[in-house]
Amino acid sequence: MAKKKIVVLTGAGVSAESGVSTFRDSDGLWENHRVEDVATLEGWYRDRKMVLDFYNERRAQLPQVKPNAAHIAIASLEKDYDVQVITQNVDNLHERAGSTRIIHLHGELTKARPENCYNEMDGFSEESVLDIGYESIHIGDLATNGSQLRPHIVWFGEAVPNIGKAIDAVEQADILLIVGTSLQVYPAAGLYAYAKASIPIYIIDPKDVPVRDTRLMHIRDVATRGMQTFIETISKQ
Numbered sequence: 270m271a272k273k274k275i276v277v278l279t280g281a282g283v284s285a286e287s288g289v290s291t292f293r294d295s296d297g298l299w300e301n302h303r304v305e306d307v308a309t310l311e312g313w314y315r316d317r318k319m320v321l322d323f324y325n326e327r328r329a330q331l332p333q334v335k336p337n338a339a340h341i342a343i344a345s346l347e348k349d350y351d352v353q354v355i356t357q358n359v360d361n362l363h364e365r366a367g368s369t370r371i372i373h374l375h376g377e378l379t380k381a382r383p384e385n386c387y388n389e390m391d392g393f394s395e396e397s398v399l400d401i402g403y404e405s406i407h408i409g410d411l412a413t414n415g416s417q418l419r420p421h422i423v424w425f426g427e428a429v430p431n432i433g434k435a436i437d438a439v440e441q442a443d444i445l446l447i448v449g450t451s452l453q454v455y456p457a458a459g460l461y462a463y464a465k466a467s468i469p470i471y472i473i474d475p476k477d478v479p480v481r482d483t484r485l486m487h488i489r490d491v492a493t494r495g496m497q498t499f500i501e502t503i504s505k506q
């Protein structure tokens with residue numbers, strides 16, 4: 270029998286217990302910076318060095334943090350289910366926990382791309398994206414097309430190239446699981462609307478969630494314990 274398809278949409282909350290800050294639990298500041306300064310194209314053109322330093326620090330922190338039991342539980346679902354992770358996170362903790370199918374909606378810290386490499390369809394061309402691991406990007410680091418390298422992060426106001434793949438995955442889901450996202454940022458926040466009418470939707474979050482949907486089961490807990498509850502619940506079905 271074909272395995273059931275679980276689509277897992279994650280946000281900053283899944284990495285919180287690894288020690289990675291969430292975005293909206295600290296007065297709208299992200300690691301003491303205003304989002305407009307470090308996560309917009311305007312901020313980049315205003316002060317490239319500051320933006321590079323900010324993401325260089327986030328990247329340098331990555332090897333210091335480890336996947337937590339929630340990332341590991343999500344990866345372990347692959348034993349019994351056909352699992353697609355869709356994450357808004359720019360960390361690599363799902364990969365390091367062993368998940369094999371991951372769509373990064375908002376980019377990846379371990380990658381860079383040229384600042385001038387746009388195409389109308391996707392916002393940038395996939396071939397121009399470079400793996401840089403945990404290395405820093407400096408002013409003067411140029412791509413082969415001669416333009417400055419920038420972090421491979423989707424900033425506010427930019428297109429979300431992977432949203433089409435994410436919608437396709439959600440449309441195919443037999444179970445949708447949403448973990449640790451405030452569902453404030455679109456288009457990611459609207460993805461659950463593409464789920465088939467008949468499927469169950471679980472949300473793991475210790476706080477209230479902005480979703481009113483009769484299919485929704487809210488597991489009001491942190492991600493690590495919430496994942497245990499989720500696995501116990503679906504294994505009985």
Ligand code: OAD
Binds near residue numbers: 283423
């Ligand atoms: P937010 O910071 O907006 O939301 C984090 C959510 O995680 C909140 O609902 C918290 O209640 C919840 N949470 C906190 N601790 C948790 C825990 N231990 N277990 C489970 N949940 C917990 O983060 P996102 O929704 O991911 O964009 O933010 C979406 C996007 O906004 C980010 O991808 C980022 C940001 O600007 C870019 O970087 C482009």
